[in-house]
Structure formats: C-alpha cells, structure tokens
Amino acid sequence: MAEATKRVTDIGPPHYEKFLPEIIKKNYGTWKYHEVLKPGVMVHVGESGDKLFTVRAAGARLMSIYRIREIADLADKYSGGHLRFTSRHNIEFLLTDSANIEPLIAGLKEIGHPIGGIGNSISSIVHTQGWIHCHSAATDASGVVKAVMDEVFPHFEKMDLPGKLRIALACCLNMCGAVHCSDIAILGVHTRPPKTDFATVNKVCEIPNVVASCPTAAIRPVTADGNRTVEVIEEQCMFCANCFTVCPAMPMNDPDTDGISIWVGGKVSNARTEPQFSKLAIPFLPNNPPRWPEVTSAVSNLVELWAANARPFERMGEWIDRITWPRFFKMAGLEFHPEHIDDFKHAGLTYKRSMHLVR
Amino acid sequence: MAEATKRVTDIGPPHYEKFLPEIIKKNYGTWKYHEVLKPGVMVHVGESGDKLFTVRAAGARLMSIYRIREIADLADKYSGGHLRFTSRHNIEFLLTDSANIEPLIAGLKEIGHPIGGIGNSISSIVHTQGWIHCHSAATDASGVVKAVMDEVFPHFEKMDLPGKLRIALACCLNMCGAVHCSDIAILGVHTRPPKTDFATVNKVCEIPNVVASCPTAAIRPVTADGNRTVEVIEEQCMFCANCFTVCPAMPMNDPDTDGISIWVGGKVSNARTEPQFSKLAIPFLPNNPPRWPEVTSAVSNLVELWAANARPFERMGEWIDRITWPRFFKMAGLEFHPEHIDDFKHAGLTYKRSMHLVR
Amino acid sequence: MAELPATPLLDDLEKGPWPSFVTEIKNAALHKDSCKDLLGQLERSYREKIGHWKHGGIVGVLGYGGGVIGRYSDLPKEFPGIAHFHTLRINQPSGWFYTSKALRDICDLWEEHGSGLTNMHGSTGDIILLGTTTDELEPTFKALTDVGFDIGGSGSDVRTPSCCVGPARCEWACYDTLKVCYQLTMDYQDEIHRPMFPYKFKFKMSGCPNDCVASIARSDMSIIGTWRDDIQQDDAAVKEYADKGLNIQRDVVGNCPGQCMEWDGEKLTIDNDLCRRCMHCINAMPKALAPGKDRGATILLGSKAPIVEGALLSSVLIPFLKIDNEEDFKDLQALVEEIWEVWGEEGKNRERVGEFIQRVGMANFLEAIGLEPVAEMVAHPRENPYVFYNQGDDEEEDK
Amino acid sequence: MAELPATPLLDDLEKGPWPSFVTEIKNAALHKDSCKDLLGQLERSYREKIGHWKHGGIVGVLGYGGGVIGRYSDLPKEFPGIAHFHTLRINQPSGWFYTSKALRDICDLWEEHGSGLTNMHGSTGDIILLGTTTDELEPTFKALTDVGFDIGGSGSDVRTPSCCVGPARCEWACYDTLKVCYQLTMDYQDEIHRPMFPYKFKFKMSGCPNDCVASIARSDMSIIGTWRDDIQQDDAAVKEYADKGLNIQRDVVGNCPGQCMEWDGEKLTIDNDLCRRCMHCINAMPKALAPGKDRGATILLGSKAPIVEGALLSSVLIPFLKIDNEEDFKDLQALVEEIWEVWGEEGKNRERVGEFIQRVGMANFLEAIGLEPVAEMVAHPRENPYVFYNQGDDEEEDK
Numbered sequence A, B: 001m002a003e004a005t006k007r008v009t010d011i012g013p014p015h016y017e018k019f020l021p022e023i024i025k026k027n028y029g030t031w032k033y034h035e036v037l038k039p040g041v042m043v044h045v046g047e048s049g050d051k052l053f054t055v056r057a058a059g060a061r062l063m064s065i066y067r068i069r070e071i072a073d074l075a076d077k078y079s080g081g082h083l084r085f086t087s088r089h090n091i092e093f094l095l096t097d098s099a100n101i102e103p104l105i106a107g108l109k110e111i112g113h114p115i116g117g118i119g120n121s122i123s124s125i126v127h128t129q130g131w132i133h134c135h136s137a138a139t140d141a142s143g144v145v146k147a148v149m150d151e152v153f154p155h156f157e158k159m160d161l162p163g164k165l166r167i168a169l170a171c172c173l174n175m176c177g178a179v180h181c182s183d184i185a186i187l188g189v190h191t192r193p194p195k196t197d198f199a200t201v202n203k204v205c206e207i208p209n210v211v212a213s214c215p216t217a218a219i220r221p222v223t224a225d226g227n228r229t230v231e232v233i234e235e236q237c238m239f240c241a242n243c244f245t246v247c248p249a250m251p252m253n254d255p256d257t258d259g260i261s262i263w264v265g266g267k268v269s270n271a272r273t274e275p276q277f278s279k280l281a282i283p284f285l286p287n288n289p290p291r292w293p294e295v296t297s298a299v300s301n302l303v304e305l306w307a308a309n310a311r312p313f314e315r316m317g318e319w320i321d322r323i324t325w326p327r328f329f330k331m332a333g334l335e336f337h338p339e340h341i342d343d344f345k346h347a348g349l350t351y352k353r354s355m356h357l358v359r
Numbered sequence C, D: 001m002a003e004l005p006a007t008p009l010l011d012d013l014e015k016g017p018w019p020s021f022v023t024e025i026k027n028a029a030l031h032k033d034s035c036k037d038l039l040g041q042l043e044r045s046y047r048e049k050i051g052h053w054k055h056g057g058i059v060g061v062l063g064y065g066g067g068v069i070g071r072y073s074d075l076p077k078e079f080p081g082i083a084h085f086h087t088l089r090i091n092q093p094s095g096w097f098y099t100s101k102a103l104r105d106i107c108d109l110w111e112e113h114g115s116g117l118t119n120m121h122g123s124t125g126d127i128i129l130l131g132t133t134t135d136e137l138e139p140t141f142k143a144l145t146d147v148g149f150d151i152g153g154s155g156s157d158v159r160t161p162s163c164c165v166g167p168a169r170c171e172w173a174c175y176d177t178l179k180v181c182y183q184l185t186m187d188y189q190d191e192i193h194r195p196m197f198p199y200k201f202k203f204k205m206s207g208c209p210n211d212c213v214a215s216i217a218r219s220d221m222s223i224i225g226t227w228r229d230d231i232q233q234d235d236a237a238v239k240e241y242a243d244k245g246l247n248i249q250r251d252v253v254g255n256c257p258g259q260c261m262e263w264d265g266e267k268l269t270i271d272n273d274l275c276r277r278c279m280h281c282i283n284a285m286p287k288a289l290a291p292g293k294d295r296g297a298t299i300l301l302g303s304k305a306p307i308v309e310g311a312l313l314s315s316v317l318i319p320f321l322k323i324d325n326e327e328d329f330k331d332l333q334a335l336v337e338e339i340w341e342v343w344g345e346e347g348k349n350r351e352r353v354g355e356f357i358q359r360v361g362m363a364n365f366l367e368a369i370g371l372e373p374v375a376e377m378v379a380h381p382r383e384n385p386y387v388f389y390n391q392g393d394d395e396e397e398d399k
Ligand code: SRM
Pocket: A034, A085, A086, A087, A088, A089, A090, A117, A118, A119, A120, A123, A124, A126, A163, A164, A166, A181, A182, A183, A266, A267, A268, A269, A270, A271, A313, A315, C095, C163, C164, C165, C166, C169, C170, C171, C172, C210, C211, C212, C213, C214, C283, C284
C-alpha cells in the first residue's frame, strides 16, 4: 500500500499502439491508396486488400466531458471503440465495417456533430482561447469561430471548392493558432499602446526585461515621482502586446479599439507551391459579439470570390499570386491602405520591384 | 569678338534630332516590326513600309580617337554618316540600302570589329575602369573582358543560345558596371581588411565620416600615440572598401589576396520572370593577368552548361530556378561554401523554407 | 445547484449547424459551479467586448516546471467559481489515437477534479483540461498518472511533440511519425517537464511534404518525410484518371513546380531528377502515383509565430535523413542535443532557436553545431557581395 | 616621339577576335606620351597584380561641381605623362545617336586637349574622355561647348540621364524615351552640374518592360514604358509563327507569367485582364503581337548598386502615367521635385533615395511626397502583424 502511493512522474503519454485498432496494426505502413467516398467519409485500402473507413465529424474543440462520453458511446457502437482526433481538431471514427457508416453518421447528427471537412472543403478552424481563458485576447476565439463556421458551413459539408481552404484564428499577436500560414487568418488586434500603470511597473516587473521585450524599442526606462518605471514612445508602438506578456502593468485590452484583422493567402503544404505566409487583407474590423457580422461576411466574401474564380487545385494564395494582389483587391472590393505596406525588418523586399502589373 | 569668348555653360547635349537619319525622322514612333536577318544584322520595318537595316559591331568601349575616326569613315561610306552606340557599348550602323550591308561588314572586319550580339547571343560585357583608371580596382576590367570575350566569342557571332546572355564586370564592390543583375557577373573583390595608415587618417579624412561609412560598424575611433585615428575590428570587416572610398588612408588593394568572384542568374528584363539579382557562384578566383584563365574557363563552363541544358527563351537564372540551385551546383561542379550563405540584412529570407528539394 | 445565469448574447451561439461551445459550457454548468461562473463572466465579456482574466501566475505540480497555465478572474467576487481557473496540458498519444476507454478515463478524473471542460485539443496538440483550482492540481496529476497519462510542456521547455497520422493510416508516410514522436517525447521527459532553455522548443513530425501537422510553420524542429528515388508510377491507373476526366495536362503537369512532367495523352513521363517532391501529382492521383521506396525525412529548423522578431518558417538543416532504426534515431538525437547545447549557451532570454539563427547567421550556426553547409540549405546563394572571406582559408579558396 | 615601352603581358591581349583595348592604347601612344606612360603603368599593374592610381582629387571646370574625375598616378616619377590623368564625362545625345561629323568633332578636340582615349561609353552613359591634365580641363570644356556638347554629372548631383533607342527604331516604345531624356536633361542642367543632393541621382528611360537600359537596376528613377489596353494581335501572323515551327504552347503560352494565354493549335486567346505586360509573347512573335495603343509609363524609384546598404531594384511609384504632352511632363517633373525636396531635406549624407525609402518606410515616404498608396506599389501586402494603426483614423478603418 505504501508503495502504491509513491509519486509517479515522467511517464509520458501512453504508447500509441495501445490505441490502434487491429486493422491499423496489421496494415501499419503498408497502406496502398485512399479514396474519398463522399463528403466526410474516406477509405484507405491496404496492400493486404483491407479497407479502413474513416468518418470525420466536426469537432467543437471546446468540449465538455459529457459530450466526449457521448462520442465514446458512438465509437463503442460503430468503430470498436476506436477513434482519433485530427490536427485540426476534428473527430475521426475508424471503421472496418462499411455497414456502420450510415448509422454512425445518423448518430453523430443526433448529437449535433455534422460530418465533412475531407477533400476540397473547409475544415475546422484552428483557434485559441480568447475570452474563455486568456488574459491577452483582443477578441474572443470560440465565438468568432462558431459564427464563421455557421456561415461557411455548406463548404464543410460539401466538397465544392477548387482546393482545400484552411481558416485559423488567433486572439492576439502571440498567434497561438499559428495563423500566419493560413488561407484565411482571423487575428485579434490591439490598436492602442499599453496603458502603463506607472506606479506598479517597478514592483511587478523587471524593468530591463520590459524594455528588451519591445520589438521596436518603443519602451524606455524613466524615473517618475522618484519611481523607476517605463514610458512608451507612442508613435513607435505597433501594439504587439509583447510588453504586456512580460509585464502585467502594461495592459492592452480595450473594448473600443480592439478588433480583428483578416489575412489571406498563406499555406503550409508543399503541394505545387512552397509554404507561404498569409498577407494582410483587412486591417481592422470591430468586435461585434455575439456574431461578429463584419468578420463573418468578410470571410464569406473571400471564400466565395476564391471559389468562383480559382482553378482546380489552386489554393487562395496561389490564385491571388496568379491574378496579382492589386487585382485581388479590386475583385474583393478591398481598399488599399498605408497599413498594407510592410514596415518591419524586411519591408523593402515587399515593394513591387518589377513591371509585372495587370491593368 | 569679345562676345564670342563669353563662357558658355549649361547648354546640355546636342538635340538628338540633329543626329537622326531621315528614315528615322519619317518613321519615328511608327515602326511596325523587326526581324533578325542574320547574326549582327536586323531590319526594322515601318508602317510606311520603309526598311531600316542595322548592323551591330562589337564595341571596344575603350577606343582611341583614331579608331573612332575609322568608324566614322565606314559610316560615311555605308550609312550616310549615321550610327549609334548601344546601351552595352556596341556600335550600330543605320542603313537604308541593304546593298551596303555586306561591304560594311567587310570594312568592319578589316578594322577588327566583328559583328554580332543581336538575338540569342552573348553581347558585349558591360564593364568599368579597372587598372586603366580607377584607384579602387581589385582587378582589371578591360583585360578580363577581352580575355572572356575572346573565349566566348563564337556565341557573339552566332545566335546559338537558348536566350540572351548578359555578362557584366565591375572591378570593385562599388559595382559601376551595375553587375548585380547579370546572367553572369564578374566582380573584383578584396578579401582583406584595409591597411589603415593610422598616422594619416586624422589628417586626410573626417573621422566621423569614416566610422559612418562602414556597413557593418567595423570601424571605431581610437586614440593612438596621442593621435585621433580609427581601428578596424577585423572579424567584422567584409572588405567592401567603402571606408577607402571616403578615406585614402584606408587602402585595400593587395596583389595576393585581391581577386574575382563569379555571380550568376540575374536579369533586368521583365520578360517572363521579374528582374532578379545575380547570386554568388564562385567566391574567389585569383588575378592571373593577362588572360585570367581561371575566370575565362569558369565563365565559359557556365555558358556551355546553360546552353546545353536550358529550354528556349530560358535565361540563366530562369534555368537555375527551374532545376534548383543545389542541382546547378552539382551540374556545374561547384562546391558549396559557407560564403554562399547570405549573412547580410535579409539573409534569413534566403534560407530554404520549403521541402522543394531535388535529389 | 442554482439555475444558469442569463446569457442572451451567448445563447445566440447555440443556434446554427456548427457544434456550439456555449452548449458545451452550459452542459458542464449543470454540474459545475465554475462553469456557471465562466458562462456569466463570458457573457459579460461579450457585453463589454473585453476579456476578464488576469495575467497568469506561476502554478504547477510538484517537481514540474511546466504544463499548467495559471489563470485568475479579474472579477473574483462576482465569479468566485473561477477565481482560480488553471489549465492543465496533458500529453496526447502520438497521432491523437484513443480508445473510448481512454477518453472515459480522462473524463472521469476531470469530472472529479476540474471543470469538466476540455479542448480536444490545444493547438500545440495537448489535451487541454480547462479550469481547476490550485488545490486540485496535485490530485489531478495523481489521477492522470494512475490512468497512464502525463502532463505536457509549457514555458521555456520542450513542448509536447505532435505528429500526423502517418503510417497508421496514410499511404504517403515516408517514415514512422508516431514512433519518432513517441520516442522523442519519452527520451525528453526531463526537458518537457523542467524548463531549462532560453525559450520554448517545439517538435512536429509530418510523414510527407503535405505536412498535415503544419510543422514547417509551427515547430522549432520540423521533421518532414520525403524520398529520394523515383516516384512509383502505375501507368494504367494514370490512364484511368485521365479517362475519368482529370485534366492531366492542365491540372497536374501544368502545376508541377519542377516542370518535369510530360503527358502525351497516353503516357505520363516524370523526370525524377528534377522532381521537387512537392506531392502535387501524387495528391492528384493517389491510386496511380506514390512516393518512392527510398524514404526518409528532411530536418528543418526554426519556425515560429511573430513574437518577438517576426514570424519564421523552418528552413532546411538536413536535406535527407534515414530514420529507420535505432542508430538513425541516435543520429537525430545527437543533432538535437548539439543544437540545444549551442542555443542553450548562446541564445538570449526569450529567443527561439529560429531567431537565434537569424541573429548569429546560418553559417556561424552550422559551424557551432559542427555541420557542413550544403546548397540545399538555401533558396539561393547570397545576392550581396559583403562576404566575410575566411582569412585563413586562402589556399582552399584558390583551388 | 620615343618608342613604346615593352609590354609582353599586354601584348598577349592584342591577340584573339575581340577588339583589343591594348591596340587602342598603343595607337594612341604613337601620338601621345601620356598613353605611352599609361601602357607602361598598366603593364606594371599586370605584372604586380595591383592598380597604380591614387585616390581621386577634386578637380573640375569653373562653375561646375561635377563631371570631372580627378586621377593621379602613384608612380608619377616613373610615368610623368599620367601624373595627372583626369577624366571628363560628356553628356551623350539621347539614344547615343551620332553623325560621323559629331564624332569627329569630339575626336578633334580630344586630340588637341587630351590623351586621345575614350570610352564609348561610360556605364552611366556619358562619353568618357579618358585622361588629361588639370590645365587642359578648361580648354577642353571650351572646345566642347563650341561644338555643342556639355559636361555630364558626377558627385552628388543628377547624373547624366540615358535612354533606350525607343521610338527612333523600336516598334515597342510606349513613350518617347529620347524626348523625355532630353527634356529632363535640359531642365535639370543646374542639378546636373552643381551637386546639391545627399548623393547621386540617376534617371534612365526604357520604352517598354524589356528595359534595354537596365533602368530598373541602375537608376534612382526608372521610367519604363507600358500600356493598359489589349495587346494588339494579328491572328494570321500568329499562325505563321506556328507554321514556321515556333512551339507556341510550350514556349509562349507555357512561359506567360500571367498564365493568361490559350492556344488551341489555331487561335491564340489572351485574357488581357490578367496580362502582366511582361513582353514575352510580343518578343517571341514581333510580327504578330504588339503592345496596346493606350501607352504610357510606369515610374519606379530607388535602384542602385550595393554600397552602402545593399543593392536595390527600383520599385513601383506610379503604376501608369501618360507622358504625351507638356502637361504630362510637368506632372512628372512636379513628382521628381517633390521627391528631391523630401530626400534633400531628410536624406543622410551618401544615402541614395532608395536607401532613404528603405530607412523611413514606403508609407511614410508616400505621405511626405503627398502620394496615395496603391496596391501596385507592393509585391504583396505585409505578412507581419506589427501594424502602426493610425490612431486618428478609427472611423475610416471601421468602415
Ligand atoms: C487527418 C489529417 C492528419 C492528422 O494527422 O490529423 C490529414 C489527413 C489527410 N491529408 Fe492532410 N490532413 C490533415 C491536416 C492537414 C494540414 C494541416 C492543417 O490544415 O493545419 C495540411 C496543410 C494545410 C495547408 O497547406 O495549409 C494538410 C495538407 C494536405 C494536402 C495538401 C493540400 C494542398 O493542395 O495544399 C493533401 C493532399 C490533398 O488533399 O490532395 C492532404 C491529404 C491528406 C490525406 C488524403 C492523406 C491520406 O492519404 O490519408 C488525408 C485525408 C485528406 C483530407 O482531409 O482531405 N493533406 N492536411 C489532418 C486533418 C485535419 C482536418 O481535420 O481537416
């Protein structure tokens, strides 16, 4: 008994093999090809001839244990208890018996989890904590995601797009959703400098760290009322909130001037073109909970514009690169502002250094 | 008479119209198309139906007035005295009578000026002063150019290349030949820090200017033997000679360690692809006058490799971009050195940020 | 248990086809006071358009330096249930494979010790147990290890590695992503649990250049599968795709970045010497084409989000590495540890390894870790002539 | 006149098919002592692998601040003929057009006043009169103006503008390069002759995007012709090219950066909305295709060689400008002068306008010169989220 209470540490995660269904163990590394059978359903065929059916359901990501148990029930019923989650937080049931596909889909529907996201569709939005859990958030995460997914939902359920479309959201410039390489990125932004609590800085933060945290050297140490504190040169601040990350006395959040920027044309895969960062499309849209109508309509317009104009396989950024950015701005009805022109380190390389212009 | 000696200034160059042949005045701005008739000869046809024949002869660039007079004689004889020079320093005779073409060519041959350089060929090498006239030169200009052109000469006379090939030479990093966007660039380089004349710096130069001139902040003001002078932090010096440009007391020239680097893949035109900078192929080749055999053979190898492998219209850089740089290094038998990896301001953007690798 | 707070704004988000996180919180709120307060505070955030969390504090479990994110409401009086509302990051299994049993184990312990809310998963890949009090951290940890799970990374440590489904279900996996992910995770337990680096260090493994875990954008070390022999090609199957209407010329050949394919209407010819292994043609015709048989991985280094010095993508460090056996794996680890040593010693506080390389320069970094430069490491050689010629190397250069 | 010095190394460069500069110097040396000494010093440079010129001094003609490059041998005792050996830069006529008479005028005066050596031309475009003494500068200048020529730029002034052959002989010229070159040269005589800027400022004019004077790489202001209506197309002539063996699909359509062409074996279709005006298809089929009729120029700014802050290419400032009449020309000049004012005031010593823009940022520069930003100015919008939101502009941004 005494032994049993010994503190166990550093055991790491369970070995994945424990969770693999038999068919995967058998065909591990020897899958031959796959086919998408219909939206949300695909089959992988092994060299052995074995067939593994995958049904992909929308993940809510933020899920209660009660929901997870319902999902576990469905897995027990239709996939021998075997399931996995995807890198975009969807749920995949791993079936060996194709007869179980339709009943599983019905079961999922019942608990409110539509299937889709496979092939040329919109998958779940990779996102972050927002007002649910993070002190840094310039906008909510889950709420914006829910609103946008409701809006573009037909493209999750159907495979009616030229290629894959990946949306991601981060609620501040820390970019926990790593939105920087997404077809469409939704990014929470502050647009005002920190409201420094001059009296506290010295008490709760290391002043040299605070000064060093600023990418544009906008923070300088000063002495005010005999206190060592810091001052922000406001013209030099671009609202990244990195000072706030290292020092609570530099809060950034503001109900009126926080909002959302929209970025487009990034990608991660190496298919056809190299991975790319997303680029600024819309510098600022206001926070309008609960449905962020400006954001949902902006995203939806971008999706439809791309869907209507891109060639097969062409991701958002590939399409824009072909038609050129000025034309994209025109077609999307977006205005070009000084904010669109880069002014960070490598800005000079983004100036148009050729005559390749469309009319 | 008194009037006549009044000093005339700011008259600018003569008006170009004075020098245009009648056929050009008549067809000015209304040329319809052109055709290359054979190497070094082309015809421009006006909407009027008029035909203007151009014979392009190799320019020596460095020419004596005695040579220029011979050329003027040929122009008088065959082109009504009308000729021009090109942006790459070749000589173009402007003929209206096609019967004069062959006699002109014969006359040019007689005085040692071959014709060519039109179409898919190698044209003259844009270059600079070298040891003929400049204090800065890390190599000669005219001599290297002569040696290289003798070597690649068949490609000047024939049009047997996939596309145009532009070679340029600059004898130091000031790059007066603006070699930075050439298919093949030959660049004189110093590879050792300035040999500061500590005692003189203060007398012949403004120390703050000298310190400011260094792109890598390798120069700092010091006091030695009571003199204000400067010191070079040698590990920080990349031998650009900008300090020497502003201060004669910082000489760079060195017979043993000066030499030549070879750069490839730049272009200026917007045809197909955007203008591009040339990239480092060979960091260092020695100065071996009078024929610079290492340089001529390096250039010639690069030309032949490209000629044998590029597709029609493909410039050197376009070809390399297609086959990728690692493969180019392999095919050209070039070694990859740390020097090839950029380490200036935007170096990070040159790292390979994708999986697009050939084997 | 009292009734749920009025949440008119949030209620709107229960409508629509997409699964609703509000419904989830409400479900949990039926059992948990903390979730009721979370609902209340969130509704207030929606009304006021501002978050209500304080800057995180340092909390954790005994002996670990990471894996728990401390979080406190800035309205503790109003919402006492979330006065403390810390998150635990639980190391997921490789490839996010579970059994219903494993999920239930986690649900059960979280029902007992926390809010009952989770993220499946966090964007680094962990199971996120969302919200508990400081007191419950140790008991949660105990319950976790009892069912065979452990805490993941946070802070300046190795973050929980993650990998694509790989050979478990994908025909294109060029190495065993699940195994490499598991092995690194197990071998670096100490580095995961006890922050000792200048900043965080993330690993992500993708089985092929499609990069389904976005490793090239989101991990300090990206391990991405590739091959070096010829693409496996089944001509009959190619023809079948054509017959079924795939426009091979325009949509496959025309999109090939190597410009190395030819299609004459009958036969597809690939110049494999110029193939860039981009995956496009294979993606387009999975039954007809497949990666070659001589498979391995490319190791890339340095990606990250923008803070502080700007976002980076990983760049090539080792163009091709076999990771088939123990020995290969040791090579990989030796490399990793060499990198950690150099970065650990010379990296500045809060400087990711990618930023470190940007600062010191790739050539210097390579020298420090003892790796020879190869042309594959750069998109193109330098354009500027500011070359630091090595003054000792004359003879070599002159050759 | 004594015999020529022994030049065994240089003699080798009289062999071979390419015109020999050594022969040229020798020819001149038959008449000019300075050239004999030049030969001698150059042979010595070839032997010693080092130049023998001293750092330039400031010499010039009365009232001008530029146009003469002072040069002194570092072996004046040995080579007294080139103890002084200054260069004059003579402003060439637009498009480098001459008559034999004009060339002879220059030859004659240079025979009288200088070494008899020239560069036809210097790489900025001037006629280079290579080598004379300080005493001869004024007389040379007098003789020059007598035959209608003038000195060009050097130092921190407007450098001698140059232009492609343009409408004089090229069917693709989209504006009158010779005229614009001439007019700017004449209007800015003061700026050419009297350095008053932070550093040099170069103009180059090309009639179309082929950019035959390399203006995008070599001039602070690059004026490059283009058009905005449809490419002029003669279908019969296209067919002829195809019949004669041009592979239109692979070599024309396949190389179109706009991917906006289609060729069905009979008819070429161009989607002119997506045409990037790169010139390739026109270059490939000059009899069949031509730039449209609504022609003008793009104004680009900032190119230069690497010293000091790294080489730059010019970037787009005005996507499309008509330069047909006096009024258009005044617009262009107003722009130029606005730029000079801002750069002149805020540019640092030895900072080219391109470097200045790199330093202050394009958006700030545009604001300073009073130009609205347009999407054509960038290759792509920013990637990094470090946006200096304009704090006064909320309403506008919210729209
Ligand atoms: C399940 C999952 C891996 C995992 O371990 O979880 C996965 C699985 C597959 N991916 Fe993926 N990808 C998964 C995330 C990704 C990501 C990462 C991301 O989205 O953050 C990418 C990079 C996206 C990007 O470039 O921004 C990704 C880029 C691809 C591509 C390249 C698409 C392209 O044209 O750029 C393919 C090939 C294709 O679809 O033809 C692909 C193909 C596939 C295949 C067909 C591979 C196979 O043979 O099994 C799998 C099903 C395809 C499908 O969903 O249409 N997978 N795939 C991920 C599912 C996420 C989801 O729920 O939607």
